[in-house]
Amino acid sequence: MNTHGDDTDLLDDYLRAALARLGPADFEAVIRAADATCLLLADGQPAVLAGPDGAAFGADLQREYLALLAVLITGRTDHPIVPLPGPDGTCGWAVIEHHLTQDPRTLADFCTRAADKARDSARTGTALEQLWRAS
Incomplete structure (x- = not known):
């Protein structure tokens, strides 16, 4: 659902739920990847993903990473x-x-x-x- 009152922060709610789903290590990997992607894309560079401890991003982390980028880009959580x-x-x-x-x-x-x-x-x-x- 994408409806939030004026006193709630959509991104904060999304991030809290993602932390609960992923756990601290995977959550940090997704956040770092999204942050690095935003910086690289803003500078016209390609993005490279790395999971916890430099491991490859598995399917679950790829999905969370994509979901977070969708929220950051559109401001919506309902995709x-x-x-x-x-x-x-x-x-x-x-x-x-x-x-x-x-x-x-x-x-x-x-x-x-x-x-x-x-x-x-x-x-x-x-x-x-x-x-x-x-x-």
Whole structure:
């Protein structure tokens, strides 16, 4: 739900709930990643994620990170977040608008198109990396 009275802070409420869901170490990793992402993006740089103790971000931390960025960018907490299976079997996530969730076919079509685009982007990235290494 996205309705808050004038005396509540939407981000504060969201962060308290995220801390309860994640625990201190994972929460700190998500906050640090979101903060670093905001700084990098503001400076036109790509973002790199690292979990607690420098470990890779797992699917749960990726989802929380994406949810936090959605709150920071839109000022709303009501975006659905849907899983997107990756070509290698790992799970990715997408923040979507509610209208996409109203019809199962529309949602499935969106997820298929997003997965196809990710697969195409991965192939393009691999091809570009091979060209770069060959030169």
